[in-house]
Amino acid sequence: MHVQFPPKPTLPGACWIGKVAAGSPGMPMPDETESLPAQQSSDETLYCEAEPLSTVEKEKPARESSETDLEIEDTEKFFTTGQKELYLEACKLVGAVPVSYFIRNMEESYMNLNHHGLGPKGTKAIAIALVSNTAVTKLELEDNCIMEQGVLSLVEMLQENYYLQEMNISNNNLGLEGAKIISEFLQRDSSSISNLELSGNNLKDEAAELLSQALSTNYRIKKLDLSYNQFSDTGGEHLGQMLGINVGLTSLDLSWNHLHVRGTVALCSGLRSNVTLKKLDLSMNGFGNEGALALGEVLRLNGSLTYLDVSGNDISNEGASRISRGLEYNENLKVLKLFLNPINVDGAVLLILSIKRNPKSCMEELDISNVLVTEQFVKTLDGVYAVYPQLNVVYKAMQGLSVKKTLSLWTNPLKLIQNYADQQNITVVDFLKSLNPAGTMKMHVGEFRKAMVQQNKVPLNRYQVGELIKRLDEKTGMVNFSFLNTPKT
16 A cells, blocks of 8 residues: 655645555546445555546655555545545544544644544544645644554655644654654655654654754754653764754754763754754753853853753752853853752852853843842842843842832832823823834833833833733743733723
8 A cells, every 4th residue: 555645736625535446547436335444455545636636646755664654445435525524534434533623623723632632543534634734834743642653644744735834743652663753754854844842752862863863964843842851961962963063953952851961061062063053941951060061161152042941950059150151251142041950149149240241241031040149149130230131130039028028029010001101191002112113012022121121201120020021921032012902092
């Protein structure tokens, strides 16, 4: 049995499922009323075309066996049908229960099928329906026990569907076999997928090697999530080699793995020459101060990273000191997260002073939110804020700060802005837009914080500005105040 996909249609159209009699040419016979369970020996083919065409053969990739095809077995049938009918027929013929959510949302760009218990058969039916779907651009299939057969169905579909751009197949326990299928698919570089999530799939060092080999030549993947896997230092070495030559990845999540000193040093070696990666999450690995030393060197040399998360890595004041040396020279990093590390106020002072000493620093957020600071630290930080008003340092609390005083810092900032807007007979949005040189309703978080701190029309402290940003933040580095756009009565 061969996968027989037609050329990619430009528009979703007629689809039919048919069985060509063995050894005889021609079209499928008229449909019959009953379907049979799937049989591996069937010669049936699946077609999805904008217009009915004659039989089209497509050669399969060499590795794939007949048992991995998107095959539909049935008695001799012929259907001219739409997307919904095609999916229902596919479910019936592969023995899967149709998912009503999928049917209702086939024309939406975002398809969330997480935790639906699809299994390999349900995944296969979904893949068949998506071959000619031009609407769905993001597909979520987390926690569906899709197994190797499901992955094969998905990658076959992706070779025909050039509209799907983001796919999440996390927590499906794919293991080494799943990694092999995905890696070979990535090496073919034959789809439009740019965001791939593989979190929690029991991937180990062998899988890291395979994926690294694929990503050494595939530059289409921009965002890759490999968190909650089992990569150790050997896996880190493979990934580090890949980062040294990859020019596609912009975001890599390696949090909650087992990368210690050797693996982190290898990653940092690759990062020194990497010019495209902007976001790196290494939280919850445990590489300690020696890994922090390598990262400090990366921050001194790397010109692309804007976001670095090294929370929960057993970094003490010694490691903070080494990272701070890199911050003195770095001109691109905007967010540094050091949460859940054994750093005290002395390490925190080193970090904020390194930012102050860097005249080209772009830092906007420093997360040391488990550090209990002192009044002297707050005074020092105020001096840093004077130089970099866009900066926000998140710490636990100040020693001796009373509950009453803390509450006074959190007076509703929107209420204060509304009071000012009412006095000026304008809307809140009018006021916020006036702070944006572009005059739009979206603004970069750092620029917004700086504008709010420096404006003198509404008296807001930094705590209130931070609360305002939380309300307006889109979690994309931008604030959006369009939802506040209510007409002035």
